Amino acid sequence: MSRWNDDPVLRIEHVTMRFGGLVAVNDLSFNVGRGDITALIGPNGAGKTTVFNCATGFYKPTEGRITMKRRTGEHYLLERMPDFKISAEAGVARTFQNIRLFGGMTLLENLMVAQHNPLMVASNYTIGGLLGLGGFRKAEAGAVDRAKYWLERTNLIDRADAPAADLPYGDQRRLEIARAMCTMPELLCLDEPAAGLNPRESAELNTLLHYIRDEHDTSVLLIEHDMSVVMEISDHVVVLDYGEKISDGTPDEVKNDPKVIAAYLGVADDEVDQVEEEVGL
Amino acid sequence: MAAQKQDLLAGSVKDAAVGALVAFGLFAMLIGMKTDVSIGGLSIEYRWSAVAIAVAVVFVGRLALNLFVWKSEKPVTAMLGGLVPSQSSASRFGHLITPVLFVLAVVLPFLLMYFLGSRGSRQYLDLAILVTTYVMLGWGLNIVVGLAGLLDLGYVAFYAVGAYSYALLAQYFGFSFWLCLPLAGILAAFWGIILGFPVLRLRGDYLAIVTLAFGEIIRVVLLNWYEFTGGPNGLSGIPRPSFFGLEFERGEGGFADFFGLEFNSIHRIIFLYYLILVMALLTNFVTMRLRKLPVGRAWEALREDEIACRSLGINTTNTKLTAFALGAMFGGFAGSFFATRQGFISPESFTFIESAVILAIVVLGGLGSQVGVVIAAVVMIGGFEFFRQFEEYRMLVFGLLMVVIMVWKPRGLISTRAPSIALDRKKAKGISADLVQEGHG
Ligand SMILES: Nc1ncnc2c1ncn2[C@@H]1O[C@H](COP(=O)(O)OP(=O)(O)OP(=O)(O)O)[C@@H](O)[C@H]1O
Ligand SMILES: [Mg+2]
Numbered sequence: 001m002s003r004w005n006d007d008p009v010l011r012i013e014h015v016t017m018r019f020g021g022l023v024a025v026n027d028l029s030f031n032v033g034r035g036d037i038t039a040l041i042g043p044n045g046a047g048k049t050t051v052f053n054c055a056t057g058f059y060k061p062t063e064g065r066i067t068m069k070r071r072t073g074e075h076y077l078l079e080r081m082p083d084f085k086i087s088a089e090a091g092v093a094r095t096f097q098n099i100r101l102f103g104g105m106t107l108l109e110n111l112m113v114a115q116h117n118p119l120m121v122a123s124n125y126t127i128g129g130l131l132g133l134g135g136f137r138k139a140e141a142g143a144v145d146r147a148k149y150w151l152e153r154t155n156l157i158d159r160a161d162a163p164a165a166d167l168p169y170g171d172q173r174r175l176e177i178a179r180a181m182c183t184m185p186e187l188l189c190l191d192e193p194a195a196g197l198n199p200r201e202s203a204e205l206n207t208l209l210h211y212i213r214d215e216h217d218t219s220v221l222l223i224e225h226d227m228s229v230v231m232e233i234s235d236h237v238v239v240l241d242y243g244e245k246i247s248d249g250t251p252d253e254v255k256n257d258p259k260v261i262a263a264y265l266g267v268a269d270d271e272v273d274q275v276e277e278e279v280g281l
Numbered sequence: 282m283a284a285q286k287q288d289l290l291a292g293s294v295k296d297a298a299v300g301a302l303v304a305f306g307l308f309a310m311l312i313g314m315k316t317d318v319s320i321g322g323l324s325i326e327y328r329w330s331a332v333a334i335a336v337a338v339v340f341v342g343r344l345a346l347n348l349f350v351w352k353s354e355k356p357v358t359a360m361l362g363g364l365v366p367s368q369s370s371a372s373r374f375g376h377l378i379t380p381v382l383f384v385l386a387v388v389l390p391f392l393l394m395y396f397l398g399s400r401g402s403r404q405y406l407d408l409a410i411l412v413t414t415y416v417m418l419g420w421g422l423n424i425v426v427g428l429a430g431l432l433d434l435g436y437v438a439f440y441a442v443g444a445y446s447y448a449l450l451a452q453y454f455g456f457s458f459w460l461c462l463p464l465a466g467i468l469a470a471f472w473g474i475i476l477g478f479p480v481l482r483l484r485g486d487y488l489a490i491v492t493l494a495f496g497e498i499i500r501v502v503l504l505n506w507y508e509f510t511g512g513p514n515g516l517s518g519i520p521r522p523s524f525f526g527l528e529f530e531r532g533e534g535g536f537a538d539f540f541g542l543e544f545n546s547i548h549r550i551i552f553l554y555y556l557i558l559v560m561a562l563l564t565n566f567v568t569m570r571l572r573k574l575p576v577g578r579a580w581e582a583l584r585e586d587e588i589a590c591r592s593l594g595i596n597t598t599n600t601k602l603t604a605f606a607l608g609a610m611f612g613g614f615a616g617s618f619f620a621t622r623q624g625f626i627s628p629e630s631f632t633f634i635e636s637a638v639i640l641a642i643v644v645l646g647g648l649g650s651q652v653g654v655v656i657a658a659v660v661m662i663g664g665f666e667f668f669r670q671f672e673e674y675r676m677l678v679f680g681l682l683m684v685v686i687m688v689w690k691p692r693g694l695i696s697t698r699a700p701s702i703a704l705d706r707k708k709a710k711g712i713s714a715d716l717v718q719e720g721h722g
Binding site: 057084088096 | 567570571574575576578579581582585586588589590591592593594595596597603698700701702703704705710712713716717718
């Protein structure tokens with residue numbers, strides 16, 4: 001057996017998501033291994049984002065079970081938890097396909113908001129903070145340090161006091177990752193983190209993700225379209241098509257799976273023109 | 282060149298004529314006919330000359346605008362552009378004006394007394410108290426609308442709760458102002474939570490409508506619960522606040538007697554002024570502190586993007602509730618001040634127009650800007666009172682002013698957002714309002 005079945009952080013079991021008559025995800029089961037970078041791939045509309053939304057509480061799956069197992073050994077049934085608790089208690093953080101930053105707030109503020117829950121406790125739910133008690137000031141300084149750390153990691157420290165909406169696209173993507181990491185997650189879910197990045201930024205992203213996995217003991221689940229990225233960095237690949245899993249294995253296994261080739265990878269660059277001609281494009 | 286001029290003229294005249302026609306269609310009914318009571322029922326009075334004037338005004342006005350602004354290559358308004366302060370100078374202006382306004386507010390009663398004497402300054406002190414009350418209300422509402430981005434059209438409800446809490450507690454239990462003040466705030470916050478709980482899952486327009494309805498419900502309940510609230514007669518004889526136990530009365534043991542001053546009724550007014558000033562400044566102080574705490578940042582984050590907030594583990598319902606409750610609490614404080622100042626309250630004072638005025642102060646001042654609220658309150662409330670003699674035109678001017686400001690500065694007078702925390706305080710700049718979201722409920 002493969003290691004993602006031995007010690008999974010996240011288990012997705014028989015998850016189905018229906019929107020009215022449309023079955024976006026159909027009886028999907030797969031595991032995300034602890035310490036792995038797992039890639040969820042598939043053509044447009046395959047249901048990848050829907051899986052993310054189910055796992056992070058933004059949708060309630062019609063059927064199925066999603067279990068998060070933390071390092072401490074605690075289990076969390078994510079499909080039963082409200083979205084904010086999934087981040088706060090189960091240690092799952094996410095980014096969004098269409099970036100969602102707090103645009104009118106500075107980068108530093110964005111990362112401070114991500115540390116809301118521990119800071120809230122440190123400020124005695126505002127009372128202590130309002131009175132200016134020392135405990136809160138220490139906690140705040142710690143939070144600023146963590147924010148600085150991630151800003152340095154993502155090469156954004158020079159713009160710490162600039163509004164997030166002013167950042168170029170690639171920087172916004174990295175800021176969103178930094179913000180998710182500030183919640184100190186055990187599982188980081190990234191929805192198309194490399195979309196719209198240039199090759200250099202893409203390479204930087206790979207380094208960052210490896211760093212996150214190795215140095216912060218955080219498992220990564222990512223959705224990706226760019227095959228080169230997927231094959232290079234992931235330890236485990238799950239392929240979706242029309243809401244169903246069609247392949248699941250190491251990058252090499254998936255690459256050579258005939259079903260995947262047929263559904264997704266099948267058309268090599270030089271064959272694209274030919275295929276397009278056949279369908280009349 | 283000449284042909285072009287000809288074209289311009291012909292086009293403009295045509296456009297103006299169309300405008301005049303539309304105006305005629307509207308005004309023929311609205312202005313042209315007026316129902317009048319006469320013997321044997323209603324009769325219609327025709328006022329065609331008034332219609333003619335209105336239509337002529339539209340025609341000439343539109344023609345002039347066409348010729349000199351809309352279709353002209355060198356619009357007259359371009360010259361006005363230079364008068365509009367730029368973004369950065371506006372924020373610098375905000376920084377400068379804060380201490381000036383503060384000092385002015387503190388010494389105002391002495392200035393007035395010095396120049397106008399106690400008789401002459403009474404009227405202006407009353408006005409200053411009124412303005413400061415609105416400043417406080419604006420600051421309270423700013424927490425809800427400006428920071429958390431929740432559009433609340435029924436803020437006056439909490440003002441009413443505060444006022445009635447004090448009046449009723451004083452009437453039934455004989456509690457003093459100083460005891461009732463915190464109680465009124467707590468009760469208003471409590472009602473804020475009661476309202477917020479079911480309502481805050483609504484967003485945007487829906488939230489606005491429900492809060493509007495809530496404001497009306499409170500007023501209608503106060504109006505109809507005759508045995509308890511006195512209904513339309515209101516409550517009178519509300520006790521005055523004392524100064525550390527000293528009443529503002531003539532004779533022995535009063536304020537003037539204790540300090541060896543000659544009795545003067547202005548003492549009480551000055552005291553009320555400082556009371557509301559301190560309450561308002563406290564509101565401001567608390568708000569500014571909260572902005573730098575996790576709750577305050579969560580409010581602003583909520584205004585920016587609620588979904589992202591939830592993905593970061595923020596309980597958005599609780600966060601919205603705290604904003605609502607806190608805003609309500611300050612409304613309640615202001616309400617009990619209002620009750621003690623007037624000595625008499627009735628549901629009349631808590632109509633929707635009050636909510637609208639407070640919201641207008643917040644929006645005109647610039648969402649989230651504390652100084653903006655002060656300026657807007659001074660201009661609006663002060664303006665209202667100064668132009669009392671032109672009663673009929675007040676609303677017209679008020680409406681025009683709103684339109685002008687919204688065209689000129691759509692994000693309010695002071696529209697930069699200061700970051701709540703910065704690595705490098707000196708280099709950190711205000712954030713332009715274009716980047717800041719307004720919130721969606
Ligand atoms: N809230 C929703 N209501 C109705 N249908 C939805 C909803 N969310 C997703 N869908 C549908 O579910 C299907 C899967 O969508 P999903 O966004 O998960 O695809 P995806 O794999 O992320 O695609 P892409 O690569 O374009 O991001 C699509 O047909 C989509 O229209
Ligand atoms: Mg998607």
